[in-house]
Amino acid sequence: MTLLLLLLLPFSGCVIAACMPAYARNREAWFAAFIALCGLLLTLSLYPEVSSGIVIKHQLAWLPMFDLNLVLRMDGLAWLFSVLIQGICLLVVLYARYYMSPKDPVPRFFAFLLAFMGAMQGVVISGNLIQLVMFWELTSLTSFLLIGYWHHRADARRGARMAFTVTSIGGLCLLAGVLLLGYIAGSYDLDAVLASADIIRAHQAYLPALVLIALGALTKSAQFPFHFWLPHAMAAPTPVSAYLHSATMVKAGIFLLMRLWPVLAGTPEWTWIIGTAGVCTMLIGAYLAIFQHDLKGLLAYSTISHLGLITCLLGIGTPLAMVAAIFHTLNHAIFKASLFMAVGIIDHESGTRDMRKLSGLSRLMPYTATLAIVASAAMAGVPLLNGFLSKEMFFAEALQVGPSSNWWMSAAAVLMGVFGVAYSMRFISVFFGAKATALPKQPHEPPRWMRFPVELLVLCCLIVGVAPQLSIGVPLQTAAASVLGERLPDYNLAIWHGINAPLVMSVLAFALGILLFKVLKYRFNLLQSAHIPVLYRFNGKQAYESSMLILASSAARLERLFSSRRLQPQLLLLVLAGLFASALMLQAMPDFTHAWSVENFNLPFALLWLIGCTCAVCAAWQAKYHRLAALMLVGGTGIVTSLTFLWLSAPDLALTQLMVETVTTVLLLLGLRWLPSRISARKMNLVASSRDKLRRSRDLVIAIIAGSVMFVISYFVLLHPANFTISNFFLDNAVPGGGGTNVVNVLLVDFRNFDTLGEITVLSIVALTVYALLRRFRPAPESIGIPAQQANQVDPASRQTPAEQANSGYLLIPGIYLRLLLPVIGISAAYFFMRGHNLPGGGFIAGLVFAVGMIIQYMLAGTVWIESRLKLNPHRWIAVGIGLACFTGLGSLAFGYPFLTTHTAHLTLPLLSEIHLPSAFIFDLGVFAVVVGTTMLILIALAHQSVRSHRVPGAPVENNATTSREIR
């Protein structure tokens, strides 16, 4: 349970931190610190259990049918990493409180930081490999957000993108590797995987799994050849660098290698892949670090080098090397975090991190200088500091590699030591020498509490360095034991082992390192040199950029080859794909030998469809030049469809289709006005080119084939006897379960009412979208004037407004009739609505009927006249409708039933006698309101376009307003 809390705490903290106000810097920091402190205390409270060797587990069902569970698992190694993650986070938060400037949006910073901490914590305590990868990806994502925190800066964006690309490619490889591993072991549970180590190493899929997992770990830990992203990630705020690149993000790769060490290590392949990457990285990183001019850049490369050292130790594969690796991970986290923070202080107080400008800082900020010098001494491996101990262990292990004649590993280790001493010298050189003069700010000591985290970490360096066994012995042993199990070697954490080979190597490294630095400084002008000798050619960043460029351009080329931005080719491809799919289906078609015998031919029905089909074909023919005709023809097909529904026992459908037909026609009529006039090609004496003719014939053939395929499929469906479907359930349960005899309506508002709720929501969204789009509507210039039909001077109606036409003009008589019709239509709508549950009708139909009634009034008297008398507010109808539907649904929750459960009540009202009132009735009322609201909103918004005065660039505004006022 504690584990779950440990995981949930940072994520919930992240949400709360994100919601805090932007100016609440102190509150934000205290809150984040509180979360980190709670995490740390929770972790520490687990220490007694963990140190006694118990593995704490907490399991939650995730996908039990796939044998996949969320497992939280805390052992010695996870505990040690958790303490690092929580502890350093606490210090970083404190530090960031002073580091971040008031201009920075702090809620975002602390929210990301907490989310990152949670993700990291998740990686460490995952007891399931898939789950581990999930959190791993989450660390990539959150670190992307953190590195790109100052997103107004191009380098931050680029660095964040680079880090994200590299680590997430690694993450994908890791996922594949983990899937392989789980496949070999037969389970994704970590304990099960660890238990089947021998099977995994002997399996033929071992090598691919190893390579993929190594790719994941090496990219994350910035190992050669993927090391290039880390220096660019230094564009992040310094607290982020201190956290991500000392204790957490880059250590995730190391953690993974440690976690899977018992399973994967111990083979020549492991040593070659991991060891080689480690050695290359530690040498290249250390070498490049010497030549940096940016303090953070130096630390970045030194981080790469130290990570290489740890990887190399893991690659060596002996149990003692494992102990050294864990120990060095801990030490590196401590001294590197303090160094990053110290650099942040220098940057913050002096305004620059450029070592070419900085010098003599020890006199300006003596306290900070002392701390930084001690920490960098730990980095270089000076005795009595923690870095010394683990470096000695590394030297001792390097000596053990291979036969005694094989000394290359020892040489590499010493060389790393030499470079390490040299760049540490380079680092501390900023504190000595003449006082710097040309700095952006006059440096001084930072605020007391900004320095505190550095002090604490440096104190840790000293304590561990002086009394290793006393301070860190037990946790280290627990962590090592959790990985190594019974193979835990005897070792002695002591400062003095007598004069032995490692000590000699250390002394040698110090002597040569100081010499190297002096030579470089005085002979090769290191402090000002612009490029890095020998290795400047190997520019990982360049390779990354160019490969990204190649990727993007080839993707663009592929897109050009296989796709189109034009609609017609896309639709053509879609239709062809559909035809292809149905061609595949045709193989499975049974024979049609009995097909023609069951025909029951009905002449009137056939004649009806003769009309329908003629309308459709003519519409297809006329749609280009005679839009109005085509619209009427399509309407004809619609009417025939509606009659067919009526004929074939679907009265509800027939009514709906009829109403929708009406509304759609009005809608398109309103739209026609804004389309350009089109003069037929024949009148303009244009001759279609052969290319056009070819295209038309091709489309015609495709259309005929598609129609035939559809015919065959439909016919086949009809000849096939009906299968058993769930329809009988609805027929059986409509009355007892839904309390209505109109099964279609009961289906809509009772059995499937959740679908209907979704549908009316979609309707509302579409209506609002239409409304929003029309607010920005700019018609084409030639459509703005009055249409020619309305401007005809011979027609007396053209001089009247629509209201005048209806009240006194030629529309007087229809006007009176149609106004009388409004209450009739209203009553019909109410009637259809009330009887909907038992007879054809219901919310959809009633809503459409009512909308049609309103539309008729609009058409008759014009928008202006109607709206000066009747304010419909379609938005409110929509809101009320959705509200009613949801309210009905929630009502059932209040009575302890699932969402949208319906209930039937019978009420006896005066005059109307007994009426039957299911809760579905209220739901249906919601449907009614939504349908009325959406229909009216869409149509009125469109109709308003004619009344609105459109701003046209260059045209005088008043002129437009007067002309368009008269347009109906």
Place this chain on the structure above:
Amino acid sequence: MELTIALSIGVLFGSGIWLILRPRSFQVITGLLLLSYAVNLFIFITGRLSVNKPPLIVQGELIDPSQYADPLPQALVLTAIVIGFATTALYLVVLLGSRGLTGTDHVDGKERDSAE
């Protein structure tokens, strides 16, 4: 009757396909209307044809499913018709907006070199 309705679905579908392959936005919207009739009818006929058997339960009698038309496709089609109206409206507004912005009613927002 089966043959008639199947043929009609084929004709409506074919006309619709022809229209959506045309370059003018109004042709495409007409095509979509015809296609939606065809598809709605197709979904509807998956419940098979039945005359004079509306799915209105006669109370007090034992329910014989063969005496009622299949209500499920009807309910599906009913919502499809209404949604079809909404999408038509959306397409129309996009069409008008594109026409206003680009000055042409070609679906790609620019005239091709040739006449069509």
